[in-house]
Amino acid sequence: MAKPSLPLIISFAITITVLIIYSAHLCNSQSVANLSTTWIHNNPTIYINGGDLSVGYQITVVLSPSRASQFVSGFYCFSIETTSCFFGIFIFGSRYDSQNYSIIINPQLVWSANRDRPVEVNATLKLTGNGDLILEDAGGDMVWSTNTGGKSVSGLRFTKFGNLVLFDSNNTTVWQSFDHPMDSLLIGQKLVSNSVQKLIARASSSNFSRGLYSLSVQNGYLFGYMEANPPVVYYKSTLEAKKAYVVFENRSFNGQNFPLGSTAQFMRLEPDGHLKVYEFQSEWKTMVDLVTSYFGDCAYPMVCGKYGICSSNGQCSCFAGSSNETRIFNQINYEQTNLGCSLVTPISCNHSQYHSLFELKNTSYFNLFWDYSDNNELDNKTGLEDCKNACLRNCSCKAALFVSQSYYDDALARGCMLLSEIFSLIDDERGNDDISIFLKVQNSPTKQSSPGTIILGSSLGALFGICLLVGSCILVFKRKRELEELDDEFSVDKVPGMPTRFSYGDLKTTTNDFNNKLGEGGFGSVFQGTLSDGTEVAVKRLTSISLFARKAEEGQLLDMVDKYNADMQLHGAEVVEMMKLAVWCLQSDYQRRPSMTVVVLVLEGFVSVEDNLDYNFINAPAIRTKAATGEDVDAIHDGTPLFAVDLSGPR
Structure with a gap:
């Protein structure tokens, strides 16, 4: 028989040694550790199969109560790169142990020391000599601590109920993980009324960091909050028997009962705000959804997203309105209506x-609770109309919610609530008229014009039409007159009795540029002048347009308006604005006139009328004078022809 080679013997010996060491580590898994103990995350000993942790990855055990327990504490990494590792407590459904390794089925993370600050491989957990439990990253920086140094800690114990405990020489608890919950409660764990202890949901099923929802005990109530500004209450339940805490028991939680569990159980506040009790039955199954069972599927702030309407079967939609109504809302994603x-x-x-x-008709809001005493945000001193007006006056208000007295039996069960953010709404299939929700909407400016603006806008349009009509008539008349004058321009001055014709320039010379004013009468002033033949004349210069310009300069354009016209006086500011707009459209320099687009923007309130307008926007008309001899004298303007642009409206 051939003898085995030396290399084969050495290899076999090394393999046996590793198996023995590995199995010895499993067999010696402890539930208690003494001071000055260190655990380094570089030696995983438990493999994972299923659960909310990745299949195929491993846990480095720190403490494990016993093989009969369904809890283990240790390090876990989310990925092969091992950059997102957590020290925590895990509950699992079952466990399989072989000679050299263990497999746990469907583990769930129920507590973590560093949920918001993951560490890497080679991170260290230290129970120091002075009793502090410290988590350090691979570089030696402190990530988390119990802050129990110098408090007479004697050791660390992991109980069969999943509680990690620092205890002193009298076996008294100095610190325990049950007092610092993450998002879960284990059987026997309390949630106590204080300013620190609360359940905070994870951001998502694969992200352990803090999310939007929390659960806490305050002032005799169990509150469910969603993080907002200010935080939003979506769940409220009176504490059982006036206690200052709630405790998760095997078949009840704060007076709500559910079937007695035969295997591992835990409660978790989910990323969407649901509070569920789970039990392992070949896999983790929901035993009861505590909030939904009490308030229904639509009781969550973001169940259908902002402005979404939730129906009784949990379906989401946007308010569509009737066929003749303007659409107010758009669905953000038609495939994901939530x-x-x-x-x-x-x-x-x-x-x-x-x-x-x-x-919104037949609509309620997610946080209107059945018991009026829970609706402590309602202002019962404010009536419906005052409630609506208060919302319109406050730009941060997005909706006014009003509950009428008949909705509750309580005499105080009515009031107003102003909402700065609109979360999910509820379709009230009962058609209850006692709850009124008024959503603030932004209208098109043309739909919100005041009566005065409508009247003045119409008047301005009519004015433009009249100007164009008059301009056309003047052009036709002027052309006809020019043709007539062309026939007799050489003989008209010779006709006996016909008045002498003067240009505007001649009259300026005659009156020495209107230097000697004799007096003032209707529609103008009278000036002394001398004709080229020495005849003295009196020339009247019309100033009706100058009066308009003077009123504009003095800021008294409203004086030009009929003081007995109630509509004009009531909307005086708008009347003046329309007068200025009309002047802007009639500027002598047509290039300064606004386009029709700008005119519309002025009427809608988005653009102001241009400053420094020329209020003498019409050429001086023909002036009729009286000579000293009593003869009539016509003063014609300086001969500049009137073009279409002189009389047109806006460009």
Whole structure:
């Protein structure tokens, strides 16, 4: 018989040694550790199969109560790269042990020391000589600590109930993981009324960091919150028997009963706000959903996203309105309706004059509880109309919610609630009219124009039409007159009795540029002048347009308006604005006139009328004078022809 070679003997010996050491580590898994003990995350000893941890990865055990226990404490990494590792406590459904390794089935992380700050491989857990339990990353930086140094700690124990305990020489608890829950409660674990202890849901099923939802005990109630500004209450339950805590028992939680569990159980606040009790039955199954069983599927702030409407079967939709109504909302994602809805026109505080309230019929809100005493945010001193007006005056208000007295039997069961954010709404299939929800919407400016603006806008349009009509008539008349004058321009001055014709330039020379004012009468002033033949004349210069310019300069354009017209006086500021707009459209320099687009923007309130307008926007008309002899004298302007652009409206 051939003898085995030396290398084969050495290889076999090394293999046996490794198996013995590995098995010895499993067999010697302890539930208690003394001071000055260190664990390094580089020697995984338990393999994982299923659960919310990745299949095929491993746990480096720190403490394990016994092989009969369904808990283990240790390190776990999410990936092969081992950059996201956590020290924590795991509950599992079952465990299989072989000679050289163990496999746990469906482990669930129920507590972690470093949920918000993962570590890497070679991270270290130290129970120091002075009694502090410290987690350090691979570089030696402290990540987490119990802060129990110098508090007479004697050792660390991991109980069969999944509680990690630091105890002193009298076996009294100095620190325990049960007092610092993550997102889960184990059987026998309490949630106590204080400012620190609370369950905080994870961000997602694969992200252990803090999420939006939390559960805490305060002032005799168990509250469920969603993180917002301010935090939103979505669950509220009176504590059983006026206790200052709630405890998770084998078949009840705060007065809510569920079937007695025969295997491992735990409770977890989920990333979506659900509070579920799980039991292992070949896999983890939900025994009861505590919030849903009490308030229904639609009791969660983001069950259908912002502005989404939740129906009784948990279906999500956006308010569509009737066929003749303008669409207010868009579905964010038609394949994922739970993502909510968005306003077609976002609310703008810069144009709050166009805000209005839209009533949602047969609709309720997620946090309206059945017991009025739970609705402590309702202001029962504010009536419906005051509630609506308060929301319109406050730009941060996105909706006004009003509960009428008949909804509750309590005499105080009515009031107003202003909402700064709109979360999921509830379709009230009962058609209850006692709850009114008024959503703030941003209207198109043209739909919110005041009566005065509508009247003035119409008047301005009519004015433009009249200007164009008059301009056309003047052009036709002027052309006809030019043709007539062309026939007799050489003989008209010779006709007896016809008045002498003067240009505007001649009159300026005659009056020495209107230097000597004799007096003032209707529609203008009278100036002394001398004709080229020495005849003295009196020339009247019309100033009706100058009056308009003077009123504009003095800021008294409203004086030009009929003071007996109630509509014009009521909307005086808008009347003046329309007058300025009309002047802008009639500027002598047509290049300064606004386009029709700009005119519309002015009417809608988005653009202001240009400053420094020329209010003498019409060429001086023909002036009729009286000579000293009593003869009539016509003063014609300086001969500049009137073009279409002189009389047109806006460009």
